[in-house]
Amino acid sequence: MDLTVSEGTVPREGFLLVEIEKFQGPLDLLLHLIRRQDIDIFDIPISRITDQFLQAIRRIQAHDLDSAGEFLEMAATLVRIKAQMLLPRTAEDEEEDPRGELVRRLLEYEQIREISRRLSAAEADRARRFPKGFNPPRPRRPVAETPLQAAWDEVFEAALRVEMPLPRERQHRVSPRSVSMEDKIVLILDSLRETTRVEFSSLLRGFREKMHGVMTFLAGLELTRRRLLFLRQTAPFAELWIYRREDSGEDDAGTEADVEEQPVNRPDEGAAEA
Amino acid sequence: MNVHQIVEAVLFASDAPLSADEIARADESLDEDQVEQAIRFLRAEYDDAERSFQIAEIAEGYQILTRSEFAPYLERFDNVPRPSRLSGPALETLAIIAYRQPIGRIEIEYVRGVGSAGVLKTLQDRELIEVVGRAEGLGRPVLYGTTQRFLEHFGFKSLEDLPRPEELPVVLRERIPLGPEEPEAPPAEGTAAVEAGDEASRDAPPVERADDDEGFSPTA
Numbered sequence: 001m002d003l004t005v006s007e008g009t010v011p012r013e014g015f016l017l018v019e020i021e022k023f024q025g026p027l028d029l030l031l032h033l034i035r036r037q038d039i040d041i042f043d044i045p046i047s048r049i050t051d052q053f054l055q056a057i058r059r060i061q062a063h064d065l066d067s068a069g070e071f072l073e074m075a076a077t078l079v080r081i082k083a084q085m086l087l088p089r090t091a092e093d094e095e096e097d098p099r100g101e102l103v104r105r106l107l108e109y110e111q112i113r114e115i116s117r118r119l120s121a122a123e124a125d126r127a128r129r130f131p132k133g134f135n136p137p138r139p140r141r142p143v144a145e146t147p148l149q150a151a152w153d154e155v156f157e158a159a160l161r162v163e164m165p166l167p168r169e170r171q172h173r174v175s176p177r178s179v180s181m182e183d184k185i186v187l188i189l190d191s192l193r194e195t196t197r198v199e200f201s202s203l204l205r206g207f208r209e210k211m212h213g214v215m216t217f218l219a220g221l222e223l224t225r226r227r228l229l230f231l232r233q234t235a236p237f238a239e240l241w242i243y244r245r246e247d248s249g250e251d252d253a254g255t256e257a258d259v260e261e262q263p264v265n266r267p268d269e270g271a272a273e274a
Numbered sequence: 275m276n277v278h279q280i281v282e283a284v285l286f287a288s289d290a291p292l293s294a295d296e297i298a299r300a301d302e303s304l305d306e307d308q309v310e311q312a313i314r315f316l317r318a319e320y321d322d323a324e325r326s327f328q329i330a331e332i333a334e335g336y337q338i339l340t341r342s343e344f345a346p347y348l349e350r351f352d353n354v355p356r357p358s359r360l361s362g363p364a365l366e367t368l369a370i371i372a373y374r375q376p377i378g379r380i381e382i383e384y385v386r387g388v389g390s391a392g393v394l395k396t397l398q399d400r401e402l403i404e405v406v407g408r409a410e411g412l413g414r415p416v417l418y419g420t421t422q423r424f425l426e427h428f429g430f431k432s433l434e435d436l437p438r439p440e441e442l443p444v445v446l447r448e449r450i451p452l453g454p455e456e457p458e459a460p461p462a463e464g465t466a467a468v469e470a471g472d473e474a475s476r477d478a479p480p481v482e483r484a485d486d487d488e489g490f491s492p493t494a
Contacts, residue, residue, distance in 0.1 A: 125342065127356065
């Protein structure tokens with residue numbers, strides 16, 4: 001319940017800043033406004049409270065239409081009561097105070113809230129005393145027992161069809177990585193020495209193992225991270241181009257995120273080719 | 275075998291509260307008075323021996339429960355039965371239903387000032403409330419009441435265990451009865467909600483509202 005009296009930001013007297021989300025509904029909010037200011041609930045300054053209420057609900061998020069409707073309905077009720085209070089009351093009709101019904105609702109709600117607090121305490125109390133028993137493990141669906149309808153030879157035949165799993169020969173050999181990323185970094189940097197860009201596929205020429213592709217790509221990413229180059233691809237699965245980065249601070253676009261989607265012609269690309 | 279041993283065995287084997295009447299079914303020679311006497315005997319015995327459990331009176335019955343001091347030890351186990359706690363809106367809604375049952379959704383929403391269909395569904399799913407009837411009038415809306423499970427959940431012996439409005443610290447010195455005031459004049463130009471709320475309360479069947487001053491309608 002954060003309610004802070006704003007200091008000088010709003011000229012109107014008695015303006016209160018209220019975090020609307022913390023309230024369970026319009027009655028909760030209204031009660032809060034009243035109790036917070038020590039207002040006599042049987043003599044609510046309806047004009048002031050209405051203004052404060054309207055101020056408070058101004059910030060209700062539009063997406064929460066359900067609760068917005070509830071608050072707006074209360075706002076309408078308040079405005080109506082305010083209007084009724086302004087009307088001169090004729091002595092003859094012994095109508096009750098226009099605020100009567102609202103007061104009754106507020107008191108009733110306050111009492112309900114107190115009762116629910118008591119219920120919560122009782123619940124906590126009860127939860128500290130345990131009955132005998134345990135939570136049974138989640139029931140498993142019983143496997144349906146189907147009668148065996150097969151002759152012996154069928155079973156035998158089926159058994160013959162089952163291929164025994166061969167004990168797999170596994171040799172766990174730990175071998176040093178034949179391709180190192182460092183080599184690939186050197187390769188990329190070397191090939192970019194003369195030119196500003198190079199095709200990824202051209203770097204793989206002559207290497208047959210898949211690992212070379214993987215390591216070259218990783219090296220490319222690593223260099224991108226170090227801001228020495230950037231990667232560019234016009235479409236998914238299109239040729240990947242590796243660009244040398246001229247000025248490391250100038251262009252932020254050359255991060256890994258750019259690997260996939262990049263417009264084909266960018267102004268600096270033309271410049272690089274010129 | 276003593277009567278109290280039989281009663282103890284029955285209570286021990288049950289995981290829900292049992293009424294004296296139900297316990298008496300254990301043997302033809304037993305009656306409710308004997309069961310209650312045996313329970314008093316057992317209670318004294320447990321207290322003397324400082325047992326870790328007691329016979330609690332819950333939901334018009336008896337149940338063996340551990341003493342609350344042992345909660346910290348038991349809470350370490352996943353497989354001890356532990357009810358989950360209810361949310362604020364759920365408690366609020368239950369409070370209204372407990373005091374005003376049977377009561378319909380419209381009336382509950384009028385008291386709370388917010389829509390309550392979702393909460394009611396949750397409470398019904400958890401068997402804390404149930405449909406106890408239908409109101410007269412348009413659409414014959416269903417009316418809700420609390421269940422046995424409700425009493426068990428809060429550890430109440432009966433609805434009488436609910437706090438009485440007059441013991442509440444809220445400013446209700448000038449007694450606003452919880453029950454809707456029947457003769458209340460409808461507001462001159464009421465909003466739709468006000469009218470709907472009044473309608474619902476007027477349409478509610480005549481429950482025992484004799485004790486309206488207490489805002490209480492025990493369903494004993």
